[in-house]
Amino acid sequence: MNDIYQMMSTLRAVRRLRSDPIPDDVLDRVLQAAAWAPTGGNMQPWRVVVVRSAERKQALADVYRPAWYSYAKGYDARIEALPSEEAEKARRNRIAGDYLADHIQEAPVILMFVADPKMMAITDAKLDRISMVGGGSVYTAIQNAMLAARTEGLGCVLTTLHCLAEDEVKAALQIPEGWATLGMVPLGYPIGKGHGPISRQPASILAYDDVFGAVWR
Amino acid sequence: MNDIYQMMSTLRAVRRLRSDPIPDDVLDRVLQAAAWAPTGGNMQPWRVVVVRSAERKQALADVYRPAWYSYAKGYDARIEALPSEEAEKARRNRIAGDYLADHIQEAPVILMFVADPKMMAITDAKLDRISMVGGGSVYTAIQNAMLAARTEGLGCVLTTLHCLAEDEVKAALQIPEGWATLGMVPLGYPIGKGHGPISRQPASILAYDDVFGAVWR
Numbered sequence: 001m002n003d004i005y006q007m008m009s010t011l012r013a014v015r016r017l018r019s020d021p022i023p024d025d026v027l028d029r030v031l032q033a034a035a036w037a038p039t040g041g042n043m044q045p046w047r048v049v050v051v052r053s054a055e056r057k058q059a060l061a062d063v064y065r066p067a068w069y070s071y072a073k074g075y076d077a078r079i080e081a082l083p084s085e086e087a088e089k090a091r092r093n094r095i096a097g098d099y100l101a102d103h104i105q106e107a108p109v110i111l112m113f114v115a116d117p118k119m120m121a122i123t124d125a126k127l128d129r130i131s132m133v134g135g136g137s138v139y140t141a142i143q144n145a146m147l148a149a150r151t152e153g154l155g156c157v158l159t160t161l162h163c164l165a166e167d168e169v170k171a172a173l174q175i176p177e178g179w180a181t182l183g184m185v186p187l188g189y190p191i192g193k194g195h196g197p198i199s200r201q202p203a204s205i206l207a208y209d210d211v212f213g214a215v216w217r
Numbered sequence: 218m219n220d221i222y223q224m225m226s227t228l229r230a231v232r233r234l235r236s237d238p239i240p241d242d243v244l245d246r247v248l249q250a251a252a253w254a255p256t257g258g259n260m261q262p263w264r265v266v267v268v269r270s271a272e273r274k275q276a277l278a279d280v281y282r283p284a285w286y287s288y289a290k291g292y293d294a295r296i297e298a299l300p301s302e303e304a305e306k307a308r309r310n311r312i313a314g315d316y317l318a319d320h321i322q323e324a325p326v327i328l329m330f331v332a333d334p335k336m337m338a339i340t341d342a343k344l345d346r347i348s349m350v351g352g353g354s355v356y357t358a359i360q361n362a363m364l365a366a367r368t369e370g371l372g373c374v375l376t377t378l379h380c381l382a383e384d385e386v387k388a389a390l391q392i393p394e395g396w397a398t399l400g401m402v403p404l405g406y407p408i409g410k411g412h413g414p415i416s417r418q419p420a421s422i423l424a425y426d427d428v429f430g431a432v433w434r
Contacts, residue, residue: 003221004221004224004365005365008250031420031433035419036417038229038374047423047424047429049424051427114429123381125347129334130334130397132351133399134347136375136400139353140360146255160340163344180344180346182350200259202252203249206251208265210270210273211273211390212264212396213391
């Protein structure tokens with residue numbers, strides 16, 4: 001019934017969420033799914049703040065809305081460069097994104113995933129490129145949570161735009177110094193049909209055979 | 218049959234892998250699962266090199282083995298500070314880790330996930346802390362691949378220790394300049410019983426109620 005491949009292949013970004021509450025047992029299953037995820041050295045260096053009060057959801061909305069509209073300007077520029085069918089899809093996503101930015105505080109729950117880099121061995125910290133490996137012990141958990149949300153019939157979407165005003169987010173949720181915010185996931189039952197088909201490049205494009213660039217199969 | 222919660226709750230690190238080949242259809246399902254994962258702006262900024270040749274698996278082993286034994290020194294120091302039951306478990310993990318380091322080239326497949334930061338909007342790049350958000354469009358895919366591996370009866374484990382010698386990894390797999398290596402996942406059928414119960418802190422410890430630090434339920 002909860003076939004894992006079906007869940008993965010229909011986990012799309014759902015940006016129109018009803019304000020109806022999420023039953024405790026449903027929410028607990030989503031959080032438990034996150035807790036099962038593997039982390040480096042099994043340190044579980046992340047925590048998730050389950051934001052449900054109107055006041056704090058509004059504080060997150062006040063950060064998210066301007067961040068979205070600022071990001072969307074660059075998005076619009078990219079749309080113009082796309083082939084017409086893709087451009088149409090991108091315009092629909094822009095409208096859905098605007099909806100989320102205007103209504104995110106109405107979601108019954110906003111998950112804020114935070115992590116303490118001092119609990120991680122960040123192996124690419126000293127390389128001559130931007131570090132990304134710290135996310136390896138957090139986004140595994142976020143993906144589990146989103147797959148569980150989809151399994152429970154909840155809509156959700158992962159955004160990191162709140163990082164553009166991380167200090168405000170940390171102040172609103174009393175996140176201590178030294179902790180970082182890695183992912184914001186509004187959760188709620190979908191207004192429309194919610195999850196369904198997704199547009200992705202297939203594995204045949206994303207996988208390479210033995211060396212980078214070598215066509216897979 | 219492939220119940221998603223059962224897969225998540227039994228996805229443990231499997232470090233002893235048989236050298237038996239992985240059938241094409243099984244491997245393709247693992248790669249397709251990765252391809253379904255959400256990414257920022259649906260950009261899918263990652264690729265995966267499916268390493269199967271003896272020569273290139275050996276090149277990765279030559280990077281991984283010294284990185285593991287170097288990392289393990291710090292791990293041993295931490296073990297001594299643990300309560301005795303946990304210390305016992307940690308010592309077993311150390312032995313399994315040594316096994317992987319000595320035999321990783323025998324795995325039929327090693328997945329190397331790479332990504333191009335130029336294809337990402339890394340929202341925490343300018344913050345006064347180490348950046349971690351770039352991983353958000355890659356580890357979602359890696360988690361999908363590992364869940365699929367577990368579903369297919371394959372053992373696997375995610376490691377980032379290869380980053381300690383990223384230049385050598387990139388040379389061996391012909392990874393272009395500008396691309397980063399984010400995760401190495403050896404894949405193969407387990408020598409022992411493979412996946413099974415996992416030790417994790419529960420959601421009641423990892424989740425907070427509305428503000429950081431507030432006990433959940």
